[in-house]
Amino acid sequence: MKTGARILVEGLQREGVETIFGYPGGVVLPIYDELYDSSLRHILVRHEQAAAHAADGFARASGRVGVCLATSGPGACNLVTGIATAYMDSVPIVAITGQVPTSLLGNDAFQESDITGITLPITKHNYLVKRTEDLGHVLREAFYIAGTGRKGPVLIDLPKDVSTKPIEYEFPEAEPVTLRGYQPTIRGHAKQIDKAIELIFESERPLIYAGGGVISSDASAELLALVETLGIPVTTTLMGLGAVPCDHPLNLGMLGMHGTRSANYAVTESDLLIAIGARFDDRVTGKLDTFASQAKIIHIDIDPAEIGKNKKVDIPIVGDTKSVLQDMLVKIQKKKAYDMWLSRIRGWKEKHPLSYRRDGVLRPQFIVEQLSELLKGEGIIVSEVGQNQMWTAQYFCFRKPRTWITSGGLGTMGYGFPAAMGAHFARPDQVVFDIAGDGSFQMNIQELSTVATNNIPVKVAILNNRFLGMVRQWQELFHDRRYSFTELPPVDFVKVANAYGVDGIKVESVDDVVPALKAAIETDGPFVLDFRVEREENVFPMVPAGAAINEMIGGNYE
Amino acid sequence: MKAHTLSVLVENKAGVLSRVSGLFSRRGFNIESLAVGTCEEPGTSRITIVCIGDDAQIEQVMKQLNKLIDVIKVSDITENERVERELALIKVSADPGSGRAEVMQLATIFRAQIIDVGTRTVTLSVAGDTEKIDALEKLLRQYGVKELIRTGKIAMLRGAKTVKSAK
Numbered sequence: 001m002k003t004g005a006r007i008l009v010e011g012l013q014r015e016g017v018e019t020i021f022g023y024p025g026g027v028v029l030p031i032y033d034e035l036y037d038s039s040l041r042h043i044l045v046r047h048e049q050a051a052a053h054a055a056d057g058f059a060r061a062s063g064r065v066g067v068c069l070a071t072s073g074p075g076a077c078n079l080v081t082g083i084a085t086a087y088m089d090s091v092p093i094v095a096i097t098g099q100v101p102t103s104l105l106g107n108d109a110f111q112e113s114d115i116t117g118i119t120l121p122i123t124k125h126n127y128l129v130k131r132t133e134d135l136g137h138v139l140r141e142a143f144y145i146a147g148t149g150r151k152g153p154v155l156i157d158l159p160k161d162v163s164t165k166p167i168e169y170e171f172p173e174a175e176p177v178t179l180r181g182y183q184p185t186i187r188g189h190a191k192q193i194d195k196a197i198e199l200i201f202e203s204e205r206p207l208i209y210a211g212g213g214v215i216s217s218d219a220s221a222e223l224l225a226l227v228e229t230l231g232i233p234v235t236t237t238l239m240g241l242g243a244v245p246c247d248h249p250l251n252l253g254m255l256g257m258h259g260t261r262s263a264n265y266a267v268t269e270s271d272l273l274i275a276i277g278a279r280f281d282d283r284v285t286g287k288l289d290t291f292a293s294q295a296k297i298i299h300i301d302i303d304p305a306e307i308g309k310n311k312k313v314d315i316p317i318v319g320d321t322k323s324v325l326q327d328m329l330v331k332i333q334k335k336k337a338y339d340m341w342l343s344r345i346r347g348w349k350e351k352h353p354l355s356y357r358r359d360g361v362l363r364p365q366f367i368v369e370q371l372s373e374l375l376k377g378e379g380i381i382v383s384e385v386g387q388n389q390m391w392t393a394q395y396f397c398f399r400k401p402r403t404w405i406t407s408g409g410l411g412t413m414g415y416g417f418p419a420a421m422g423a424h425f426a427r428p429d430q431v432v433f434d435i436a437g438d439g440s441f442q443m444n445i446q447e448l449s450t451v452a453t454n455n456i457p458v459k460v461a462i463l464n465n466r467f468l469g470m471v472r473q474w475q476e477l478f479h480d481r482r483y484s485f486t487e488l489p490p491v492d493f494v495k496v497a498n499a500y501g502v503d504g505i506k507v508e509s510v511d512d513v514v515p516a517l518k519a520a521i522e523t524d525g526p527f528v529l530d531f532r533v534e535r536e537e538n539v540f541p542m543v544p545a546g547a548a549i550n551e552m553i554g555g556n557y558e
Numbered sequence: 559m560k561a562h563t564l565s566v567l568v569e570n571k572a573g574v575l576s577r578v579s580g581l582f583s584r585r586g587f588n589i590e591s592l593a594v595g596t597c598e599e600p601g602t603s604r605i606t607i608v609c610i611g612d613d614a615q616i617e618q619v620m621k622q623l624n625k626l627i628d629v630i631k632v633s634d635i636t637e638n639e640r641v642e643r644e645l646a647l648i649k650v651s652a653d654p655g656s657g658r659a660e661v662m663q664l665a666t667i668f669r670a671q672i673i674d675v676g677t678r679t680v681t682l683s684v685a686g687d688t689e690k691i692d693a694l695e696k697l698l699r700q701y702g703v704k705e706l707i708r709t710g711k712i713a714m715l716r717g718a719k720t721v722k723s724a725k
Contacts, residue, residue, distance in 0.1 A: 116573065117576070120573075120576065120577060120580055121580060121584050124627070125627040128572070128573075145627060179627060180569075180630050181568075181569060181626070181627050181628055181629050181630045182627045303625070304621050304624070305618065305621035305622050305624070305625055308614065308617065308618075309618060
């Protein structure tokens with residue numbers, strides 16, 4: 001006989017899960033009792049939101065499904081931001097929540113919340129399991145749905161009586177899950193691929209626009225092969241950073257609101273935009289009708305609903321990025337010289353490199369740049385959200401996929417630190433940095449306790465400007481410097497870290513940056529770096545909201 | 559902008575209707591009418607949705623519906639030859655001697671059925687396409703409609719074709 005809780009734990013292990021992130025509570029007591037002497041590693045977080053972000057960080061760093069666990073009601077509700085974050089960035093996680101017993105469902109029982117109802121719009125799918133007999137099967141489906149097609153979060157809600165009831169149960173032999181309402185298209189349509197190749201050779205100014213879909217389908221090698229075979233320049237979205245090495249001569253860097261001028265100018269002048277695993281998000285396109293307005297568009301995406309959602313597409317190709325690019329590469333036999341176009345792009349790159357003032361003042365860009373040089377493309381870089389995120393995207397040279405982890409779609413402050421914990425369990429061989437702001441870090445600062453207790457060697461580099469920097473920047477530029485509720489009081493983060501048992505250093509001058517970063521890297525355990533940076537530094541260049549992406553402001557420093 | 563009739567085959571599972579209707583409100587699509595019930599295939603239901611939008615919006619509606627795991631198939635049958643029916647129950651004021659006979663006459667003309675007769679009211683049941691029910695409703699208004707309930711529209715292709723076989 002097996003209880004539902006036993007089936008759950010065994011089922012997770014059958015799915016290859018080794019680590020889960022969670023927080024106990026009333027209705028998950030049976031599950032926690034099962035975990036007590038299980039070989040499944042459970043990391044106790046200090047807030048359920050961190051469990052969801054840690055599962056998400058694990059998934060992004062590993063390419064596998066991350067798992068988090070919370071109790072009913074408030075526990076489940078605290079997962080919501082983390083689930084929504086994963087949903088917006090198509091990250092595969094399975095969230096397991098306890099629920100009040102089926103006999104009390106709908107009764108406003110203690111710690112009851114309708115979590116399947118609440119998460120309906122932010123999960124790829126969710127389940128309320130009412131019979132223990134269904135649990136094993138539901139678990140398999142959940143992992144299958146989360147980790148295939150356009151990936152995403154799946155939630156399983158488990159009433160207490162379902163997890164306590166003992167039943168006769170044997171796991172079925174692993175046969176593929178079949179769902180008649182869910183059959184993602186993997187292979188791209190051959191004729192569409194032919195047409196796309198034809199269009200590429202007809203074009204004079206082609207540009208590849210690659211997004212997070214390239215990372216999530218592990219298609220970076222194929223993308224690089226395509227770029228080099230065709231000799232076509234490439235720009236990536238925030239989510240696509242690392243798909244192509246940052247210093248590759250054909251890489252223009254990030255496009256969009258805080259993208260490079262060369263990338264945004266190239267989009268504007270291109271006559272063929274090849275979108276690969278990207279979704280024409282408003283932070284990328286700026287004013288939609290001027291975005292790539294001279295270009296025909298090829299759009300490769302696994303999700304048919306993304307094609308034509310924001311921008312009319314000439315050649316849609318629905319399929320898994322990796323598979324479609326492989327098929328394309330086989331069919332491309334010749335090469336065309338786009339010399340004029342490439343020299344125009346080189347001109348922009350030379351004229352408009354990313355730049356900031358190098359005047360001896362401790363500026364955040366410098367810190368990111370130094371870290372990038374120290375790590376030489378190794379390590380996993382996680383960010384919070386806001387200026388810290390954009391500076392990292394601009395100044396850290398990403399060379400490999402899954403080494404850059406950030407909340408792009410939802411823009412969740414407080415994401416980075418717990419996601420970095422998850423990334424560590426995915427890649428314990430790598431040094432993991434969370435580039436933070438003082439605002440974001442304080443949104444999940446309680447996880448200092450988790451990293452201290454478990455000796456999770458995450459390094460937090462706080463770009464401490466005592467402002468909610470990005471909002472302040474907008475107030476400076478668009479609200480007449482009226483800094484309404486964006487100034488934060490000074491916090492001594494080293495003392496806070498010490499209080500939790502974590503080491504740290506405060507850094508106030510340019511000269512101390514590299515030694516401090518080295519000290520953090522060389523420390524075996526977690527470490528906090530409190531960089532007191534220039535307070536009113538801005539992220540430039542910038543496309544003001546609603547403007548065309550070639551109408552950029554700022555960022556030309558000699 | 560025009561009305562489209564979508565026929566949606568879904569798994570007959572708890573919550574499927576809120577998944578479908580939630581999608582419409584969340585993404586700002588308008589539902590004109592919705593009817594749901596079991597169908598020929600065990601374990602499934604068919605939802606017939608009439609919604610208004612331009613071609614791009616309808617395409618987006620269909621793609622988003624298709625993404626729901628419990629949705630098996632979505633078909634836009636607006637351009638197909640089809641039969642459609644709505645059902646309405648209409649309770650009309652009909653005091654004996656004042657219009658009751660006329661109401662009953664209208665029922666005959668519209669092939670509506672009298673399903674209940676009270677001392678001061680007559681209740682009609684009428685099935686047909688939207689225009690027919692609109693017409694009857696308009697005529698009955700002059701006698702005093704006390705209550706009117708309409709179902710959503712259901713639709714089926716003409717001839718041997720089925721929604722499942724059609725493209």
